[in-house]
Amino acid sequence: MAARFPQVSTHKISLGLLARCLEANGRTRAWLLGVQPESLQPGAGLTPAVQNTLKILTELLGKMAAANPAVAHSALSERRTLLGAPIEAPRSAIACLSEKAVVAAILLCFAGAVLTLGIARLKTLAGWLAFAVTAATAGLIFAAVGRVLVAGPSPEPATFWPCRPSGSLSGFTWTD
Amino acid sequence: MPAIGFALRVHVDGLTAIFLLLAALVALPASLYSIAYMKHYGDYGVARYYPYFLLFLAAMYGLVSTTDMMWFFFIFGR
Numbered sequence: 001m002a003a004r005f006p007q008v009s010t011h012k013i014s015l016g017l018l019a020r021c022l023e024a025n026g027r028t029r030a031w032l033l034g035v036q037p038e039s040l041q042p043g044a045g046l047t048p049a050v051q052n053t054l055k056i057l058t059e060l061l062g063k064m065a066a067a068n069p070a071v072a073h074s075a076l077s078e079r080r081t082l083l084g085a086p087i088e089a090p091r092s093a094i095a096c097l098s099e100k101a102v103v104a105a106i107l108l109c110f111a112g113a114v115l116t117l118g119i120a121r122l123k124t125l126a127g128w129l130a131f132a133v134t135a136a137t138a139g140l141i142f143a144a145v146g147r148v149l150v151a152g153p154s155p156e157p158a159t160f161w162p163c164r165p166s167g168s169l170s171g172f173t174w175t176d
Numbered sequence: 177m178p179a180i181g182f183a184l185r186v187h188v189d190g191l192t193a194i195f196l197l198l199a200a201l202v203a204l205p206a207s208l209y210s211i212a213y214m215k216h217y218g219d220y221g222v223a224r225y226y227p228y229f230l231l232f233l234a235a236m237y238g239l240v241s242t243t244d245m246m247w248f249f250f251i252f253g254r
Contacts, residue, residue: 098188098193099186099187099188099241102186102188102196102237102241103184103186105234105237106234106237106238109230109231109233109234109237110230110231110234112226112230113226113227113228113230113231113234114227116226116227116230117223117224117226117227120223120224120226120227121223123214123215123218123223124211124215126223126226127207127210127211127214127226128211129226130207130210130211130226130229130230131207131208131211133230134203134204134207134230134233135204135207137200137203137233137237138200138201138203138204141196141197141199141200141237142197142200144188144193144196145188145193145194145196145197148188148189148190148192148193149190149193153187153188153189153190153193154187154188156187157185157186157187157243158185158186158187159183159184159185160183160184160185160186161183161184
């Protein structure tokens with residue numbers, strides 16, 4: 001495969017280079033398996049032919065893994081090594097703490113805007129209130145940034161107040 | 177397309193974190209400095225300054241962290 005796809009791009013890794021990296025341990029053999037789409041129409045979904053192919057492939061790979069669990073476990077360990085992070089179940093809502101902190105900072109800014117508008121005549125007090133709100137939001141942002149830099153970003157965006165076509169608003173929902 | 181709707185989707189990755197940090201670091205001394213600075217302009221309509229400042233800060237936080245196109249245009253347009 002490396003001989004067939006030898007190019008190195010500055011924008012994406014080539015299949016040949018990727019295969020070479022995977023095969024570098026001497027125990028892994030990389031194969032390229034392609035499924036040609038029957039239709040690329042927007043919103044068409046998977047065609048019956050592709051669905052059937054995927055079903056066959058899933059069964060085939062399942063049988064291979066069941067026949068030799070040691071190989072399947074080894075492949076999983078290899079992937080963990082390559083990715084540098086353990087494969088784990090999707091994180092809970094705790095993983096969205098950074099996003100929660102950012103949304104809390106935004107809401108705090110809105111609340112501070114209303115409050116400072118209410119006491120606009122007391123300019124000095126309004127200024128100190130604005131500073132206090134800014135400091136509080138900065139604290140939230142620092143916490144969010146620190147969490148991202150230390151523990152890494154959340155796997156998916158957090159979703160708040162989804163607006164459906166009817167225009168109804170519901171509460172917090174999470175995508176994970 | 178399951179539904180034509182939108183939601184406030186927020187994601188904080190490494191690049192977002194840098195810009196959030198920048199916005200917070202700049203806003204903090206700006207808000208502190210503006211307390212004394214605005215005293216010189218008491219005759220002007222500075223009553224709206226602090227609410228606008230905080231709304232602008234909220235927009236900054238939202239602009240760099242949202243992943244929803246509709247919210248991005250909404251925040252950017254304000």
